[in-house]
Amino acid sequence: xxxxxxxxxxxxxxxxxxxxxxxxxxxxxxxxxxxxxxxxxxxxxxxxxxxxxxxxxxxxxxxxxxxxxxxxxxxxxxxxxxxxxxxxxxxxxxxxxxxxxxxxxxxxxxxxxxxxxxxxxxxxxxxxxxxxxxxxxxxxxxxxxxxxxxxxxxxxxxxxxxxxxxxxxxxxxxxxxxxxxxxxxxxxxxxxxxxxxxxxxxxxxxxxxxxxxxxxxxxxxxxxxxxxxxxxxxxxxxxxxxxxxxxxxxxxxxxxxxxxxxxxxxxxxxxxxxxxxxxxxxxxxxxxxxxxxxxxxxxxxxxxxxxxxxxxxxxxxxxxxxxxxxxxxxxxxxxxxxxxxxxxxxxxxxxxxxxxxxxxxxxxxxxxxxxxxxxxxxxxxxxxxxxxxxxxxxxxxxxxxxxxxx
Amino acid sequence: xxxxxxxxxxxxxxxxxxxxxxxxxxxxxxxxxxxxxxxxxxxxxxxxxxxxxxxxxxxxxxxxxxxxxxxxxxxxxxxxxxxxxxxxxxxxxxxxxxxxxxxxxxxxxxxxxxxxxxxxxxxxxxxxxxxxxxxxxxxxxxxxxxxxxx
Numbered sequence: 001x002x003x004x005x006x007x008x009x010x011x012x013x014x015x016x017x018x019x020x021x022x023x024x025x026x027x028x029x030x031x032x033x034x035x036x037x038x039x040x041x042x043x044x045x046x047x048x049x050x051x052x053x054x055x056x057x058x059x060x061x062x063x064x065x066x067x068x069x070x071x072x073x074x075x076x077x078x079x080x081x082x083x084x085x086x087x088x089x090x091x092x093x094x095x096x097x098x099x100x101x102x103x104x105x106x107x108x109x110x111x112x113x114x115x116x117x118x119x120x121x122x123x124x125x126x127x128x129x130x131x132x133x134x135x136x137x138x139x140x141x142x143x144x145x146x147x148x149x150x151x152x153x154x155x156x157x158x159x160x161x162x163x164x165x166x167x168x169x170x171x172x173x174x175x176x177x178x179x180x181x182x183x184x185x186x187x188x189x190x191x192x193x194x195x196x197x198x199x200x201x202x203x204x205x206x207x208x209x210x211x212x213x214x215x216x217x218x219x220x221x222x223x224x225x226x227x228x229x230x231x232x233x234x235x236x237x238x239x240x241x242x243x244x245x246x247x248x249x250x251x252x253x254x255x256x257x258x259x260x261x262x263x264x265x266x267x268x269x270x271x272x273x274x275x276x277x278x279x280x281x282x283x284x285x286x287x288x289x290x291x292x293x294x295x296x297x298x299x300x301x302x303x304x305x306x307x308x309x310x311x312x313x314x315x316x317x318x319x320x321x322x323x324x325x326x327x328x329x330x331x332x333x334x335x336x337x338x339x340x341x342x343x344x345x346x347x348x349x350x351x352x353x354x355x356x357x358x359x360x361x362x363x364x365x366x367x368x369x370x371x372x373x374x375x376x377x378x379x380x381x382x383x384x385x386x387x388x389x390x391x392x393x394x395x396x397x398x399x400x401x402x403x404x405x406x
Numbered sequence: 407x408x409x410x411x412x413x414x415x416x417x418x419x420x421x422x423x424x425x426x427x428x429x430x431x432x433x434x435x436x437x438x439x440x441x442x443x444x445x446x447x448x449x450x451x452x453x454x455x456x457x458x459x460x461x462x463x464x465x466x467x468x469x470x471x472x473x474x475x476x477x478x479x480x481x482x483x484x485x486x487x488x489x490x491x492x493x494x495x496x497x498x499x500x501x502x503x504x505x506x507x508x509x510x511x512x513x514x515x516x517x518x519x520x521x522x523x524x525x526x527x528x529x530x531x532x533x534x535x536x537x538x539x540x541x542x543x544x545x546x547x548x549x550x551x552x553x554x555x556x
Contacts, residue, residue, distance in 0.1 A: 361447050
């Protein structure tokens with residue numbers, strides 16, 4: 001049984017609207033995904049019925065809020081198959097999670113001359129926090145190169161992983177190209193040399209089942225808003241022994257057991273890393289998004305999106321003057337492309353006039369753009385609610401651009 | 407807004423200046439220049455300026471960008487050659503007002519009137535104004551300055 005797209009689209013009220021006299025065709029899911037009623041209702045029900053602070057009050061609302069918040073944590077744990085709820089830290093998003101690991105885990109063990117290893121394909125969120133920690137410590141940022149197909153060139157990985165390397169941080173799926181990186185193999189190679197690994201899963205979790213125990217990654221980070229949950233909530237998975245050994249990175253309420261002016265005793269995991277009142281409604285929304293995806297079936301989602309990717313790729317390849325950037329063997333449903341003689345920014349405006357929402361620009365991955373020698377690309381990125389008719393609209397929009405710029 | 411309005415933005419003059427930008431060259435004897443960048447879309451221009459007193463004796467540009475930013479820069483170089491700094495400032499004020507939808511007397515705009523289509527596309531105003539911000543920086547300073555319009 002495949003997905004019932006008509007029923008799914010009824011769950012996403014935002015999709016049912018006209019833009020510039022055309023039905024909205026939302027193909028900017030890699031930037032941010034839309035939210036189903038189930039998520040919107042979970043958030044609004046929380047505020048209407050259960051809102052209170054967590055982990056504090058003995059009153060009923062506080063207990064309900066705490067149960068819902070911790071219930072969401074357990075949903076995240078199950079979603080990525082972590083061993084324990086203690087390994088799931090709620091954060092604002094993948095960016096905050098990378099910064100947390102860079103500052104709390106990596107910075108204390110970095111010395112001048114050490115290496116931090118990332119890849120050429122990373123989103124700025126998995127580059128800049130490492131650059132910052134390198135500047136703070138005198139460590140060097142090393143980069144795994146990529147190929148013109150848009151895959152990582154792993155031929156030199158063994159040399160890049162050496163006694164100076166203190167961490168490898170790599171994206172599971174490239175947001176600019178859609179490439180699915182062989183992170184499990186890369187993790188095994190790093191671990192063979194005792195090097196811990198952080199995986200940026202922001203573009204992976206909306207599209208595929210992720211099992212952190214199977215990957216054996218040390219840290220896995222993702223954002224809620226790219227997987228049908230609200231903005232401002234995300235999760236950091238970390239192996240418990242590593243998290244236990246790490247110092248807190250922000251101080252405040254909720255992350256303490258006792259405070260005096262002489263000494264503060266930090267709280268246990270995961271609260272040690274959750275200073276201040278958290279984004280309770282966001283976490284509940286993330287839990288609802290996970291429920292929604294699991295009701296549909298993550299494997300069915302992956303299959304439908306793969307079908308969309310194959311059809312979109314075939315259709316765009318059949319058009320003269322259209323070049324797809326990123327030809328990896330294994331890709332998520334992201335199609336970055338160039339239209340000959342037309343700047344992507346113009347493409348974006350003309351698409352918008354036809355109701356087709358795509359991202360144009362450097363996708364917060366300027367090194368990828370520099371590698372291909374282009375300032376920007378147009379990017380169509382699909383979610384499970386997208387239809388094959390919307391690929392027709394994409395193709396029509398490209399033809400419209402070419403007609404205008406002929 | 408109908409799709410027909412795209413023709414207001416991408417008028418023939420704009421398409422022509424995008425394909426064949428005027429004064430698109432380095433200027434070895436420029437006495438002012440500035441770099442203009444729009445980090446959001448990756449547009450990057452260099453504007454070269456040769457000032458003789460307060461007269462713009464020559465102006466040129468190089469770089470890459472969308473059709474709107476390239477055409478706007480090209481049209482700007484044509485319009486400003488031979489003008490004084492004060493006249494250039496007045497023209498820029500008019501161009502900017504026209505793009506943001508203010509009522510203006512268009513008689514002194516000449517070809518620059520084709521940029522009026524931008525007002526229906528607020529997200530693109532920054533593309534059309536990039537070269538103008540950059541030349542302003544070039545006039546105010548001697549050499550290298552980065553302008554961002556975000």
